[in-house]
Amino acid sequence: MKEQIRCAVLGLGRLGYWHAENLATKVKGAKLVSVLDPFENRAETVARELGIEKSAKHHQEVFEDPAIDAVIIATPTSTHADMIEQAAKHGKHIFIEKPLTHDLEEADRAIRVIKENNVVCQVGFMRRFDSAYREAQRRIQAGDIGTPLYFKGVSRDPGSPPAAFIQNSGGIFLDMSIHDFDIARFLLNAEVTSVSAHGNILVHSFMEQYGDVDQALTYVTFDSGAAADIEASRNAFYGYDIRGEVIGSEGSLLIGSLRYHDVQILTKRGSTHDIVPAFPERFKDAYLNEMNHFVDCLRKSEAPSVNEIDGKIALEIALSAQKSFETGQTVRLPG
Secondary structure (H helix, E strand, O other), X not given: OOOOEXXXXXXXXXXXXXXXXXXXXXXXXXXXXXXXXXXXXXXXXXXXXXXXXXXXXXXXXXXXXXXXXXXXXXXXXXXXXXXXXXXXXXXXXXXXXXXOOOOHHHHHHHHHHHHHOOOOEEEEOHHHHOHHHHHHHHHHHOOOOOOEEEEEEEEEOOOOOOHHHHHHOOOHHHHHHHHHHHHHHHHHOOOEEEEEEEEEOOOOXXXXXXXXXXXXXXEEEEOOOOEEEEEEEOOOOOOOEXXXXXXXXXXXXXXXXXXXXXXXXXEOOEEEEEEOOOHHHHHHHHHHHHHHHHHHHHHHOXXXXXXXXXXXXXXXXXXXXXXXXXXXXXXXXXX
């Protein structure tokens, strides 16, 4: 077993910063040796804050550094294909935030270069590392609800990101629903055969110019005979709302709730409880768990449980949903 994996984080936005903080302070067997961000002074500021040896503004500084074993890529999706290719050709193992790339042609090239250079790649589908979803999968595999027949997924954000983000996000199916597409495969242990997607703009009128919507629903079928409906919304002004349900032949399994703290307040006005305010609070442990998994796999020379192939499959489902939404037709995926 390798004692220590020397890591660099590329991109220090919200997710990149969390990964850097976890690697610097919490992930066993990891050493964060460099951080990178193109914005002025961002990398230097984070390096000082976390006590990191190096900071960089140019990717080549990281890729050509022999002291780095692995890179965590949290840069914009439009850069993913190039980042993966450069990292793999320099022998760096790769953790990449979802989605793997913007299109399937880029995904195929990424998969090829990862294989050719014999590096490990893990894709950041953090819900697979959330304790509730992992326990749900264990219960389903144990037969607690019989044969899984139907998945219901709800992903609701308290509001929309700004127009600058929506413009480059790839749309609600690629940016949001892709998490539920992946977790449905994970829970049902089945592959998607068709998608029928629908959407509308209910609140955020600026989305029209980007061909996006703020409310979407995707009906999905699987090769096991199971089916699913997956909702994505930018309109949950009451809080951050992530839930799921798997209906089986012998019961139903509910995942997640709106409760932030397990405290209920009873007054003359009725009963209330805290609502999850945002995804950092909901998935804080999942982000740490997925990075622990990545580093542990590298230390033990094992394959991660969610890799570039899973990334391509989720991308293909999301792009098919977008096509279905645009054409009004059900899209069948290749078997």
